[in-house]
Amino acid sequence: MTKYAFFLGCIAPLRYPGLEAATKRVMQHFNIELLDLNGASCCPAPGVFGSFDLWNWLVVAARNLSLGESLNADLTTICNGCYATLQEAWHILKEDPSKRRRVNEVLSKINRNYNAKTGIKHIIEVFANDIGIDKIKSSVEKSLEGLKVAVHYGCHFLKPRKIRGHGSSEKPHILEDIVTALGAEPVHYKEKLLCCGAGGGVRAGNLDAALEITARKLASVKEAGADCILNPCSFCHFQFDRGQVELRERKGIEFNIPVIHLVQLVGLAMGIDPKSLGLYENEIPPTYLDKLGLR
Amino acid sequence: MELDSTKPLIKIDEETSDFIAEILEKGAQIFPKEELERILTCIQCGTCYGSCPSGRITAYHVRVIMRKAQLGLKEEVLKDENLWNCTTCYTCQERCPREVETTDTIRLIRNMAFEAGYVKKPHLIVSRNFIETGHSIPLRDEDKEKRKRVGVSEIPPTTLTYPEALKEVQTLVEATGFKEKVLKLLEEG
Numbered sequence: 001m002t003k004y005a006f007f008l009g010c011i012a013p014l015r016y017p018g019l020e021a022a023t024k025r026v027m028q029h030f031n032i033e034l035l036d037l038n039g040a041s042c043c044p045a046p047g048v049f050g051s052f053d054l055w056n057w058l059v060v061a062a063r064n065l066s067l068g069e070s071l072n073a074d075l076t077t078i079c080n081g082c083y084a085t086l087q088e089a090w091h092i093l094k095e096d097p098s099k100r101r102r103v104n105e106v107l108s109k110i111n112r113n114y115n116a117k118t119g120i121k122h123i124i125e126v127f128a129n130d131i132g133i134d135k136i137k138s139s140v141e142k143s144l145e146g147l148k149v150a151v152h153y154g155c156h157f158l159k160p161r162k163i164r165g166h167g168s169s170e171k172p173h174i175l176e177d178i179v180t181a182l183g184a185e186p187v188h189y190k191e192k193l194l195c196c197g198a199g200g201g202v203r204a205g206n207l208d209a210a211l212e213i214t215a216r217k218l219a220s221v222k223e224a225g226a227d228c229i230l231n232p233c234s235f236c237h238f239q240f241d242r243g244q245v246e247l248r249e250r251k252g253i254e255f256n257i258p259v260i261h262l263v264q265l266v267g268l269a270m271g272i273d274p275k276s277l278g279l280y281e282n283e284i285p286p287t288y289l290d291k292l293g294l295r
Numbered sequence: 296m297e298l299d300s301t302k303p304l305i306k307i308d309e310e311t312s313d314f315i316a317e318i319l320e321k322g323a324q325i326f327p328k329e330e331l332e333r334i335l336t337c338i339q340c341g342t343c344y345g346s347c348p349s350g351r352i353t354a355y356h357v358r359v360i361m362r363k364a365q366l367g368l369k370e371e372v373l374k375d376e377n378l379w380n381c382t383t384c385y386t387c388q389e390r391c392p393r394e395v396e397t398t399d400t401i402r403l404i405r406n407m408a409f410e411a412g413y414v415k416k417p418h419l420i421v422s423r424n425f426i427e428t429g430h431s432i433p434l435r436d437e438d439k440e441k442r443k444r445v446g447v448s449e450i451p452p453t454t455l456t457y458p459e460a461l462k463e464v465q466t467l468v469e470a471t472g473f474k475e476k477v478l479k480l481l482e483e484g
Contacts, residue, residue, distance in 0.1 A: 010430045013451035014438050021445040036452045039460025041429035047383035048421055048431065051405040052414075054325045056473035063467060092325065099324075106470050110463040159385035160398070169389055193386075195348045200383035202349065204417040209380055213348045278445045 002130050003033035004076035005068045007086065007120065010042050011234040012078060016241075018278010019234055022263045023078050023123065025277065029270050030131050030139070035071055040064050043085040046156065047200030050085070061089035062103045066114035075120040078263055080233035081199070083122045084156035090119035091163050122157055123263060124232050128174055136181045141271035143183035147288060149265070150226035150257075151175045151186050152217070152240075154233040155195050169193075178262070179230065182269040191220035196231075198239035207246065214243040218255045227288040228258040230265055237261050241282045258286050268294070312367035322403045326396065331403075333395045337361045343387035343397050355380035357387050357397050360404070373408040379415060381405075414480055422477040429454025429464045 004027075012019040027034050042049070043061060050057045065086060068075045077083050093100045094116035104113050121129075127136065158169040166172070170193065176186040197203070197213030218240070221229050231237050241259040248254055259282055267277040274294055279286045289295040315334065322331045343357035344350045350357065355377040363372050372378065381401050388398040408414065421431050428434075430453065439449050454461040468474040 008451055008453060010432050013442070013447075013453065014430060014432055014434050017438070017442040017447050017451075018445045020451070021447050024447070038452045039454060039457040039463070040452075041454045041460070041464045042425055042431045044425060045431055047381075047402075048418065049425070050402050051379075051383075052409045052418065052422060053471065053473045053476065054402065054406055056468060056471040058325060059467050059471050060464065063463065096327075106467060109470055110466050112463070155382070155384040155386075159389055161389060169385075195382045195384040195386075197348070197382060200379075200381050201415075201418055201421075202380060202382045204421055205379045205415040206353070209349060209353050210382075212352050213382070216348075276446060281441055281445060 001031060001033050003035060003073055004121065004126065005037040005071050005073045006034040007037055007040060007043070007064065007075040007077045007082055009077065009079045009082040009234060011238050015238055016234060016278065016281065018281040019078055019237065019261050019263060022261065022267045022277040025272050026263050026267045026270060029272065032126065032130060034076070035073055037067050037071075037075065040067055043082040045081050046084040046088070047081070048204070051201055057085065058089055058092065059103055059106050061085050062093060062107060062114045063110070063112060065090055065119065066107065066112045068120070069114055069118045072118065074118050076123055076126055077120060078123045078232070078261065079235055080122070080154040080156040081235045083120060086120040088163055090116060094119070122232070124157060124174060127178055127262070127266065133177055133181050136178060136266065140182055140269045142269055142292070142294070144265070144269050144292065145183045147184040147292060148187045148225060148227045149179050149184045150189050150221040150224060150229045151179060151192065152196065152229055152231045152236060153193070154231060154236045155199060157232060175230065175232065175262070178266070182265060184265070187224045187226050189220045189224035189226065191217045196236040196239040197243070198235055203239060208250070210239065211243055211247055211250065214239055215247055215251070215253060218244070218257055221257055222255060226257070227291060228260045230260050230262060232262045234261070241284055245283045256284060258282065258284050258288055260286070268292070312365060314364055314367045314369040314372075317407070318364065318400060318403050321406065322399070326399055330396050331400065333393060334361060334364060334400055336393045337365065337395050338393060340392060342390050342392060346386040346390050348384060348386070349380040349382060353377055353380045357401070360401065361395065361397065364400070364404070372404060373411050374413050378405060378408055410476065412480060412483065419477060419481050423481060426465065426468055426474050426477060429461050
């Protein structure tokens with residue numbers, strides 16, 4: 001049985017626990033074992049803590065990775081930010097023994113050690129490689145036919161390409177492949193590759209700028225006539241959902257575009273109850289359920 | 296004459312920049328130095344700025360920062376608040392025809408700005424939260440209620456459940472000097 005240690009991060013467990021619940025239910029459905037990564041911390045966030053002190057960022061990331069190594073398991077994550085930090089730290093420490101030695105000198109203060117034997121996989125990779133598109137397609141119990149989905153990749157699953165290694169960041173297609181396998185229709189929209197606006201500490205440091213980027217993205221989604229915006233990242237999820245409330249309150253702009261995480265969309269198609277996937281926990285109600293006859 | 300993209304257009308000497316030398320030295324602790332050195336080959340084409348989601352709505356201009364770095368205008372770069380408008384989306388870095396590590400260079404320059412005290416209050420609060428709890432944001436009562444509703448443990452199995460794990464994280468942030476930096480900046484207000 002394939003197993004992973006589930007790296008929660010901050011946004012999913014502390015703001016959108018529905019994403020955590022959905023991941024557990026969907027992975028159980030596909031017989032993927034998820035271990036608790038007891039005692040994990042913030043990854044730490046790549047654009048925030050990486051912008052403050054990269055050495056501290058690398059050391060704390062190495063501790064989180066070492067927790068997986070003690071369980072002899074790769075981590076998996078549903079957040080592009082956590083993925084960015086832990087995948088990059090894994091890459092750096094695997095490639096450069098001298099950096100690994102320096103990091104392990106600090107980790108020795110807490111009796112830990114990281115040898116870069118285990119690393120991290122994004123949940124997209126689990127769907128694409130461990131489960132496989134064919135298996136996803138043949139496991140569908142509730143076809144999502146008729147559902148128009150605007151796919152958002154976020155930035156850090158794909159970029160920087162030379163470290164991530166998932167191919168083109170200008171013409172990616174794995175999320176469209178999964179959406180299509182579930183019976184739904186990925187719709188083209190102009191700002192598909194645009195950032196959600198929240199990263200790099202911009203959400204905390206300059207909310208108006210973050211929201212302006214978010215609004216540009218959502219306007220494009222609306223124009224394309226999508227029923228929802230799909231994301232593979234807790235932080236983008238947060239920015240799109242909570243961001244719509246902030247746009248309404250601060251700028252008087254109303255979008256009402258439901259936000260759904262990849263694990264939730266897969267869960268819906270597997271016939272898992274919408275409530276236990278956390279679909280009612282968003283600020284923007286899941287109006288697409290009406291279209292699917294699930295409400 | 297044809298341009299040789301492998302050769303720097305700018306040579307580091309006293310007339311140009313100690314700033315770049317500092318970026319490279321600090322950066323080499325984390326990234327491969329030869330990749331960061333690509334900043335010396337920047338030809339100011341503006342592909343970065345043209346690709347930047349923040350660049351079109353704020354005065355954050357990657358191209359200008361790369362040039363100012365080459366010219367050694369350290370203070371001017373560090374104190375400009377616009378430095379903090381980069382969402383780290385990496386589009387500029389991916390599209391740079393000279394393969395300049397723009398986004399990672401911005402992260403390094405921000406590290407220097409942070410150290411020099413050019414920092415935003417909300418970022419210090421995020422940092423304090425991390426040092427105190429191991430997470431960047433707090434777990435509020437309403438979040439615990441949400442957790443119960445979706446059927447996961449009321450408190451996640453992270454540093455919030457395991458005090459000995461939090462102690463480990465706190466030992467690390469002390470050992471790296473991060474805690475001291477943050478506390479000092481918070482005191483200075």
